[in-house]
Amino acid sequence: MNKILSFGLLLTLSLAVQIVSATELKRSLSIENAQVYIITPKNGETVPTTFKVVFGLSGMGISPAGFNKKFTGHHHLLIDGKTPDLLKPLGGEVKHFGGGQTEAFVTLPKGKHTLSLILGDYLHRPHNPAVVSEEIIVHVK
Numbered sequence: 001m002n003k004i005l006s007f008g009l010l011l012t013l014s015l016a017v018q019i020v021s022a023t024e025l026k027r028s029l030s031i032e033n034a035q036v037y038i039i040t041p042k043n044g045e046t047v048p049t050t051f052k053v054v055f056g057l058s059g060m061g062i063s064p065a066g067f068n069k070k071f072t073g074h075h076h077l078l079i080d081g082k083t084p085d086l087l088k089p090l091g092g093e094v095k096h097f098g099g100g101q102t103e104a105f106v107t108l109p110k111g112k113h114t115l116s117l118i119l120g121d122y123l124h125r126p127h128n129p130a131v132v133s134e135e136i137i138v139h140v141k
Contacts, residue, residue: 029071030071036131037134038116043136044138048140048141055104066122074096074097076095078118080113089123115138116133116135
């Protein structure tokens with residue numbers, strides 16, 4: 001009897017893993033020509049150590065993380081990093097704005113820094129195809 005229960009539990013867990021794996025592969029679709037961009041600061045601008053970054057989006061809508069609505073997402077800010085694997089959920093390499101924020105104050109040390117945005121779906125996954133901004137450079141004084 002225990003062997004039957006163990007086998008049943010193992011089969012159930014195996015199916016659950018397969019379902020989750022299939023779900024993870026199905027990324028949210030983006031709209032053709034959708035764009036995410038940084039409104040301010042401008043590329044090459046000199047900024048103080050704490051400055052406001054304003055996010056822009058055209059062609060799609062903003063919704064908070066956890067809210068599955070077609071053709072929407074929320075912003076992820078990449079600071080001084082290379083673009084992460086766009087086939088996986090975004091993690092610690094970006095700052096998450098899962099509340100649907102469209103601006104944020106950022107504090108950086110003095111020097112040259114790069115900023116870019118990645119739109120993520122309700123599960124923090126980049127869309128298919130990914131909606132990624134051009135990288136900008138800021139000079140912190």
